[in-house]
Amino acid sequence: MVTFHLRLFIADTSGFGPISVLTMAPVYKLMYFPVKGIAEPIRFLLSYGNIEFEDHRFERENWPQIKPTTPFGQAPVLEFGGVKAYQSIAICRYLAKQVKLMGANDIEDLEIDAIIDTIADLRTKIAVYYKETDPTIKETRKKPLLEETIPYYMERIEAIAKKNNCHLAAGKLTWADVYFVASLDALNFLSGTNLIADCPSLQVMQDNVLNLPGIKEWVAKRPVTDV
Numbered sequence: 001m002v003t004f005h006l007r008l009f010i011a012d013t014s015g016f017g018p019i020s021v022l023t024m025a026p027v028y029k030l031m032y033f034p035v036k037g038i039a040e041p042i043r044f045l046l047s048y049g050n051i052e053f054e055d056h057r058f059e060r061e062n063w064p065q066i067k068p069t070t071p072f073g074q075a076p077v078l079e080f081g082g083v084k085a086y087q088s089i090a091i092c093r094y095l096a097k098q099v100k101l102m103g104a105n106d107i108e109d110l111e112i113d114a115i116i117d118t119i120a121d122l123r124t125k126i127a128v129y130y131k132e133t134d135p136t137i138k139e140t141r142k143k144p145l146l147e148e149t150i151p152y153y154m155e156r157i158e159a160i161a162k163k164n165n166c167h168l169a170a171g172k173l174t175w176a177d178v179y180f181v182a183s184l185d186a187l188n189f190l191s192g193t194n195l196i197a198d199c200p201s202l203q204v205m206q207d208n209v210l211n212l213p214g215i216k217e218w219v220a221k222r223p224v225t226d227v
């Protein structure tokens, strides 16, 4: 569970005991569009840590008013204790520290960061295809994405999972596993394919992550959205 900097010192009025100290948990508010998108790994990590949060999903038509209130005109933003945290991966790394899903040393953290950045690279390539508005150009991008780019990445990510005992780094559960599994629904939707269809180790990893207490409860109660 999370501890926080805000401490209340309460004078003991009984005359017998020392001063009591109450440590308060921060109140987390996640601001994002009404989708899983790049906020879902944040929701998974908060849920894994049994950290309560306000899942504030704003409608797209309200974004023009909200945008200027964010640090860099983008979402997600995680607000807590006077902090407005931005950049989804930085937020995930912070939460991973809070819920103890980091590596055991700098090398393990390097391994985790590298696979997280690789997943983000793959998402960027998929997003370029998805966001293409010209149907002719989109069609020309489909075959290379589905037959070259995605297989290239997924073969390598699967090999890493196989070597790491069905994990993405350090041979154990880390925030990389949670990040990848939380990202999958959106990546599958955007690419129109099941990224892990031919990846048995990643399928095991997905099952394991989705069965973690906290995450299992979150997935059962979260709003149903495609992406």
Ligand SMILES: N[C@@H](CCC(=O)N[C@@H](CS)C(=O)NCC(=O)O)C(=O)O
Pocket: 037, 038, 067, 073, 074, 075, 076, 086, 087, 088, 089
């Ligand atoms: N690198 C940023 C990317 C943030 C981003 O692209 N957010 C999109 C939604 S997924 C957004 O805010 N789009 C609206 C806009 O840019 O006006 C992160 O990971 O947080």
